Amino acid sequence: MRAHEAGALHADGYRGPTWLEPPGDVNALVPSLWASSIGRGEDGTLTVGGVSVVDLAREFGTPAYVLDEDDFRSRAREFKQTYAEVFDDLCGGADVFYAGKAFLCTEVARWIRDDGLFLDVCTGGELAVAMRAGVPGSSIGMHGNNKSVTEIRTALEYGISRIIVDSFEEIERVSAVADQLGVVAPVLVRVTVGVEAHTHEFIATAHEDQKFGFSLAGGQAVEAVRQILARPRTLQLLGLHSHIGSQIFDTSGFEVSARRVLGLHTDVAREFGVELPELDLGGGFGIAYTTEHDPQAPKALAAGMAEIVERECRADGVAIPRISIEPGRAIAGPSTFTLYEVGTVKPVELDGGASRLYVSVDGGMSDNVRTALYAADYSCTVANRRSDAAPILGRVVGKHCESGDIVVMDEFLPNDVGPGDLIAVPGTGAYCRSLSSQYNHTPRPPVIAVRDGVARVIVRRETIDDLLALDV
Structure with missing residues (x-):
């Protein structure tokens, strides 16, 4: 493998790690990765504690840490x-x-x-x-x-x-x-x-x-x-x-x-x-x-x-x-997922005839630095709908001015993922908010606790005023 600032996994013909298999159903959830109340509604929308992530995004914005209390x-x-x-x-x-x-x-x-x-x-x-x-x-x-x-x-x-x-x-x-x-x-x-x-x-x-x-x-x-x-x-x-x-x-x-x-x-x-x-x-x-x-x-x-x-x-x-x-x-860790909104999607041709879809979301290494820090692996899913599109190897990246600003290194996503879609990344309850930063002067996301159909803020979103408050 040759070195690359965005990660060593840029070898010729790279098609993902050996353990990552193309899914039979790109909408399917792997239960071991998610909190116990996570499911999908009839339209494919992800729900937590009986609350739709579409409703959560509308009320609290994205990105957000969503915690199943x-x-x-x-x-x-x-x-x-x-x-x-x-x-x-x-x-x-x-x-x-x-x-x-x-x-x-x-x-x-x-x-x-x-x-x-x-x-x-x-x-x-x-x-x-x-x-x-x-x-x-x-x-x-x-x-x-x-x-x-x-x-x-x-x-x-x-x-x-x-x-x-x-x-x-x-x-x-x-x-x-x-x-x-x-x-x-x-x-x-x-x-x-x-x-x-x-x-x-x-x-x-x-x-x-x-x-x-x-x-x-x-x-x-x-x-x-x-x-x-x-x-x-x-x-x-x-x-x-x-x-x-x-x-x-x-x-x-x-x-x-x-x-x-x-x-x-x-x-x-x-x-x-x-x-x-x-x-x-x-x-x-x-x-x-x-x-x-x-x-x-x-x-x-x-x-x-x-x-x-x-x-x-x-x-x-x-x-x-x-x-x-x-x-x-x-x-x-398993109790929380991070909810993002997709901003841009960019297909990239790799060496050896492989390709990858770069999916940029409205967060990144400021709310989850573990991928950059530890080469940690994460999974993700499109959360706001069901898709019948074929799976494509994707990489979920953030909005920061760093080539290594990667949230999910490798995951199969539907090839119709696009701007405005919601992406949910499970397993972010540990060391994501704790290690978060204001890199590029990005306000940190809120933590939203959900229980029995009720969502509430337990850590509020930072604001621009918060970012400027310490400047003398």
Whole structure:
């Protein structure tokens, strides 16, 4: 393949990835890619929660993130209930922390609170959202590899349940703030276990050459435990934390990770005489963005993780610590699709006799940068009508001044797609609004929650006034 600024998939005769098959029916929806209430009306119009996307576009405009509230909340409750049940006999249950970095706003934080989950935040801004939503401090954990003194102080004053410490400087920093406040800070040690998730390099976060955690191989993790235990007046060591990456579809990576971090758990018990009460195995559970992906259900994930933890603890002769996990994408991702309007359509002849249809929409990398950042794959469908036209290989691109401004790299669309059509891209609930920007001074889209036939704004659309508000 020769290089091309719009992507490496510009080889001679390119006709899409091997897993992408021409559809028998270009209007058909693949259920695994969409929220539970998504369907099509008699005229082929996409509906969510009983509401037509044509009506949504008319009322709220495009682009817009459209969130199926029941789908989001049912996924959250399923994780909570499943892990509690599977781990009940082993360690009295398991705690589920929704990873707010996937997508967080005040209303979502309220859902998490009301449905009985914990909330994981990683900045002072995310903590502020949680506080505004009334999430109790006892239900909040805080990540981050470079937490400021102000963030630590706010977290401790609010009484959060745990701070995941990430460096020796941070041990000192948390201890100093706790001393000033006259409190004992509950902490977990983030351990880098040397396991690389089989995913994109930038989101594989447990191998050694990266910014997170204390190295297990280099002895840093043991030293971190030692330093925390030496400060009982200001620090309480709850346990260990490990996170091996994102878009993980089975428990094989967790098996190696759990074995190594539980080995440290055993070493701590033997060397320091302390059996740590908790173990956080992180998140990273994958979702289906295209037909290539086949994620496991929460029950299968929980059962696999429980078997691993029980086996390793029994072999080491230690009590099973209380387990916690941090799903984010697996809850938020499938619940949302992004709705765009087509502006221009341009057929392009490729080398080797192939062709592609470039479909430009009114959003792009400002509302979904993952395709450009991670070479992430997405699917899409024409959402405002049914088409009897033959499928054609298309690429959905944005309106930004970048050749790499691609939303959907490859998808078969009806060859009569044209200006004014609506395009829906599923699986955009995680890391799309969170990573969004105002590139090219483009206002960010709203988030529209739909439930039982009612649509409402939970994050409003930015305006030109918003764009100009910070200019001095």
